[in-house]
Amino acid sequence: MALHAREQDLQMTIDSEEEFTFSSESEDDEDLDDFEERFDPAQDTFSEECENDQIPVAKRAKKTLSWREETDVDVAPKPRRFLPAREPGPQLSLADSHSPVSLFKLFFSESAVSNLCHNTNAQAARALAKGRKYGWTDVSVGELYRYIGLVFYMAMVKMSSIADYWRQGSLFSVPFPATVMSRDRYRTISWNLHMSHPDADTENDKKSGTAEHDRLFRVKPLMDTIRLACKAFYHPRRNLAVKERLVACRANTVMRRFMKAKPTKLGFKCFVLTDSSNGYTVDLSVYTGNGIFPTDHGLSYEAVMSLLDKKVLGSGYHVYMDDFYTSPKLLTDLFAMKFGACGTYRDYRKDFPRSSSNSLTKKSSRGSIRWIRDGPLVCVKWMDKQEVSVCSTIHAAFTGDRVQRKVKAQDTWRTKTFPCPAPVTAYNQHMTGADLSDQLLQYYTAQHKTMKWYRKVFLHFLDVAATNAFILHKELHGNMTHKEFMEELIEELCGVSQKVTPKRTSSDHVPVPGAELTSDVRNIATAGRRLCVHCKAVHGKKQQTPWKCQGCDVHLCLHLNRNCFQEWHKGV
Structure with a gap:
């Protein structure tokens, strides 16, 4: 409060x-050099006889x-x-513990993100009404925070293009983005991301050329x-x-x-x-x-x-x-x-x-x-x-x-x-x-190529919010480097944790049915089928399987020609 x-x-x-x-x-401003761009007619005075700024x-x-x-x-x-x-200093209690995500949400609060979601959904609805051909479900506050987490992840793990973060079967593949959201979902959110309501944009555009x-x-x-x-x-x-x-x-x-x-x-x-x-x-x-x-x-x-x-x-x-x-x-x-x-x-x-x-x-x-x-x-x-x-x-x-x-x-x-x-x-x-x-802004900047000018400004706001949150954390606690702060922020935004879990014994990792066996013999092989987590994360495929690991509690394929169960447990 x-x-x-x-x-x-x-x-x-x-x-x-x-x-x-x-x-x-006009657009011809690009021809101005740095001196002309920074010239202020109300303050700077010149003589026609001056050369090389010597008056x-x-x-x-x-x-x-x-x-x-x-x-x-x-x-x-x-x-x-x-x-x-x-x-002077942070206007927060020194006695409280402040996580990276709680400090970031001071700048990107849930109310602000909720407004972003509302305007983004309205923009997507308008795009679909105009004939855009892609699937869309309304983005939620939690999903938009995960989207922002992925933007920061891409700021720390540099790839040549957005599509490369979901590329599979390559020596340079990175599995993390696919576990947060699909490539197509990330793209559609990026295309429709809007900070103002599109109907209000139209009204403002009609006033172009006026005061x-x-x-x-x-x-x-x-x-x-x-x-x-x-x-x-x-x-x-x-x-x-x-x-x-x-x-x-x-x-x-x-x-x-x-x-x-x-x-x-x-x-x-x-x-x-x-x-x-x-x-x-x-x-x-x-x-x-x-x-x-x-x-x-x-x-x-x-x-x-x-x-x-x-x-x-x-x-x-x-x-x-x-x-x-x-x-x-x-x-x-x-x-x-x-x-x-x-x-x-x-x-x-x-x-x-x-x-x-x-x-x-x-x-x-x-x-x-x-x-x-x-x-x-x-x-x-x-x-x-x-x-x-x-x-x-x-x-x-x-x-x-x-x-x-x-x-x-x-x-x-x-x-x-x-x-x-x-x-x-x-x-x-x-x-x-x-x-x-x-x-500090440039170390892990979220800036990347985009077709919309206002999305460039949005990415800069993300940089400002993350950098200011890091400075606040440093002032309050001072126990994290900038890199460690960004890593933990990404984990918290995306809802994942990289903390090491207690290692299970090999006896726990046995294949068991994913659902209780039914008395109907015809449905024994289909009841309880779920997507294989290994196929989705590594190969980008949606393969369903009735088997899961008892110790990991995740569904994994168990076939003669596709033994995801064995591949998943190589590091266990």
């Missing part, structure tokens, strides 16, 4: 959040402040008091549930990271983005808020690419603001971000909201200092530091292998931090120590939380 109450407490927050609506773009200072200078050096003393703003809305059309309509019911659960059952620690996450997808939809610099170059872009201490996904939003924000602050500004809800989080948090988001307007507004912020920035972005007085040059020695403070905001330039620009409302420019770098001198590599600005040190430390989150 307490967990349900926490979900209700946060429901008003989720209901009040506005979904992202951005300017619509003449005389053309763009607005301030005439002189850059200071590391020997000059800088005083950081008064630290904001850290006042989280709840005690009322919602491009995320097909995923919104489950997305809202996942976002609510992410915030309900865990409260982040002080350091947060905002980052883009690209979900691979080649489906033909205008929501698809192309980002040249990403390992996965084509897919859905998500804005993600993570806890830097462990990589927990606190909140996420899918970039739809349509509409315009109600304010003139730009995409990067609104993306960060939409993820930081002071009523849910509290105040005093430190937010780290990359140069796509960082702007003086954003950082000063966050500071007014009692959020500290730090991030790398672009020199040409609006309102950043552009003075050349005492600035770094290409000839500046490694470790050189320059900084300018403007109220709570300090902008720092540091010469590493190349120039690094960072700004912060949390730190002083330089506090004596040092880093080690390998440099080549007289044909020999040596380790040298260089001074490093405090914002750079903190940024490198806490932005790894976003990277850690992406790493």
Whole structure:
């Protein structure tokens, strides 16, 4: 009841959040490179005479402040008091034991899965009415959990195609999937899996091209549930990271983005808020690419603001971000909201200092530091292998931090120590939380090829739920590796157990009739016939037999040319 109450407490927050609506773009967006994709017209400014991002200072200078050096003393703003809305960490009782499946069901609850079943059954009924030729029985909550368990199994045991998991008679055959459900059943569930009701989809599709059309309509019911659960059952620690996450997808939809610099170059872009201490996904939003924000602050500004809800989080948090988001307007507004912020920035972005007085040059020695403070905001330039620009409302420019770098001198590599600005040190430390989150998602990702764009998003929700459940388990108990957690989760979802059972003596394993013998001589060979478990698991055949093993209590063939009884007991 307490967990349900926490979900209700946060429901008003989720209901009040506005979904992202951005300017619509055509399929030709794929031709944009990474720089153009991450360009924010409301924040980035350019000159026609600029080349290679080098903007003449005389053309763009607005301030005439002189850059200071590391020997000059800088005083950081008064630290904001850290006042989280709840005690940071898992919002679950430490005294209770939490299994992997119970933690996973915090995100994919039975009510959410029941809604999935209802919409999936409705979609299948519509497909059959249109003339699809396959057998269908309504999927139940238990069966859909087993289906999800198989999806995670396929994430851990990689095969070249879905059909290979049911391939029999091969050196590379895997028997487990066939014991959970048939190949055709898995396929039909995959084809019809639906997060929204198909009738409501039709009504939404009629609004295409209008302001009322919602491009995320097909995923919104489950997305809202996942976002609510992410915030309900865990409260982040002080350091947060905002980052883009690209979900691979080649489906033909205008929501698809192309980002040249990403390992996965084509897919859905998500804005993600993570806890830097462990990589927990606190909140996420899918970039739809349509509409315009109600304010003139730009995409990067609104993306960060939409993820930081002071009523849910509290105040005093430190937010780290990359140069796509960082702007003086954003950082000063966050500071007014009692959020500290730090991030790398672009020199040409609006309102950043552009003075050349005492600035770094290409000839500046490694470790050189320059900084300018403007109220709570300090902008720092540091010469590493190349120039690094960072700004912060949390730190002083330089506090004596040092880093080690390998440099080549007289044909020999040596380790040298260089001074490093405090914002750079903190940024490198806490932005790894976003990277850690992406790493955990990729270890056992459920993503695979599919024809429907919304199923790609569904698979990403599975990844987020499983990864967050693992982080919760690690925080609460810390006695499982990621692999062990996923293995036990799959077992519990599929309703099987790989625990070793007590070994029976050979005298227990004798063939006995599968049913009581009847007095009717004509039905002696047919009464009690059941499917042979060995034929089904190994050969994929449905062979019936009246014999079963007394010790194993499973039906097995016992014929001169098909002795499944002997094959089954080879390992006993």
